[in-house]
Amino acid sequence: MTKLLQWLLGVSLIGIAWGLVTFDLLDLQLPAVYKEVAWPMPVYLLVVFGCYSLATVGYRVATFNDCEEAAKELQAQIKEAKADLKKKGLKM
Amino acid sequence: MAGSKSKKKNREEADKYSVLLPTYNERENLPLIVWLLVKYFGESGYNYEIIVIDDGSPDGTLQIAEQLQKIYGEDKIVLRPREKKLGLGTAYIHGIKHATGNFIIIMDADLSHHPKFIPEFIKKQKEGGYDLVSGTRYRGDGGVYGWDLRRKLISRGANFVTQVLLRPGASDLTGSFRLYKKDVLERLVERCVSKGYVFQMEMIVRARQLGYSIGEVPISFVDRVYGESKLGGNEIVSFLKGLLTLFATT
Ligand SMILES: Nc1nc2c(ncn2[C@@H]2O[C@H](COP(=O)(O)OP(=O)(O)O)[C@@H](O)[C@H]2O)c(=O)[nH]1
């Protein structure tokens, strides 16, 4: 099953569950409070997911390592390599 | 007891690592990356070869490679040039054909992938018997150097979207510093259809799909010092296209 189908399946399952409760499609005579909680659910879920995404990406950008040390080490090694290669007879 | 131990040692010594270095206009970087590779392989004692796949670089990268071959020997530096620029994906395929090692290491020749991590890749692979080991900028001590806020944001954002949509089981999909078992790489390359940038992403997504095990090693990615990037331009557009293609087909 492709990722696309997995997503479609997941979304339709949630959609069906939501429809069942909100419009009481099976005539289960659910208490009215169920309906009240259920109908704005999709919007809540979207907002929560949006916030989670922004927070996660923001946190990861803020904590993205800057490898100063690695850059310095590389610069030093480049010098060393150039000197050694010259000694070995490399003509640039 | 002693017998089984020496047998294990022999098997380890039989491992050979072929490093594929695709180059296009890398005359300044190639000697440096080769020097570093020789240094770290020399120190760690693994058996290796470096395969340079130059695509007719107008800056004379191949002449430099020939000089390096004289310095370090034909068994260590193998030249497999091609006439003209045919792209990164086919450069790997070309290189694999000529590789004599049972493991293959893929890396860029522009010094953004540092050879010091290779012994760590090898150790990780041996520890877990992994089919492939991928370098990651996004985990542990991994990171980048020379990126501004905008680039970090795009990188992290794109990575997050990809993780959500594909759940690939690896944290760095677009990086291209990896170690593969040779037969695994051959099978993956056969199956991968995308070109350029998306190729790396497809490789790891298909690897997971085929049930291969993936190990990760944090790496520091230092932006290239010499020369310029050949990709770029509409990188974001081709990334999104590739992502959606993989989303619909894997
Ligand atoms: N043989 C070959 N190498 C290439 C080609 N395009 C890029 N490369 C090499 O692939 C590596 C990665 O390319 P680079 O331009 O640094 O891409 P970036 O790191 O994504 O910006 C470098 O070692 C390049 O020299 C190509 O068409 N043929």
Ligand SMILES: [Mg+2]
């Ligand atoms: Mg690069």
